[in-house]
Amino acid sequence: MTLILIYKALHVFFMVAWFAGIFYLPRLFVYHAETASPDCDATFKVMERRLLYFVTPFAILTLVFGMLLIMSYGKVWFTVSSWLHYKLLLVALLYAYHGYCFKLLADFKHNRNRNSARFYRIFNEVPVLILLAIILLAVLKPL
DSSP: OOHHHHHHHHHHHHHHHHHHHHHHHHHHHHHHHHOOOHHHHHHHHHHHHHHHHHHHHHHHHHHHHHHHHHHHHOHHHHHHOHHHHHHHHHHHHHHHHHHHHHHHHHHHHTTOOOOOHHHHHHHHHHHHHHHHHHHHHHHHOOO
């Protein structure tokens, strides 16, 4: 078994684990934005914080194994694979999305949330669409 296949398997595994959390966190934000109960508010704050801090190492490991893959394939492969450049741009957007989740978490923590449940429902669809585009680029390599 080659090292590249191990890197690829770990990259996909950590990406799936990361996305499980990234798909669920905004749903928690939806329910949190809809609640008026202080008890529910406190529960959501704990759940959101634990989930975001739990999946953040998966995001980091996704990046680590993705970079190891790029380095393993080599500089020439990187320079001629234009589909990869678009994929990396989308991946950067996902990391920005992940970082913005920390800001939203802080807003809820300090009772500063100004976004509606509808906002969070739409926000929840962003990583789904980006992931679809990334998978299409990685599998089809159209460019």
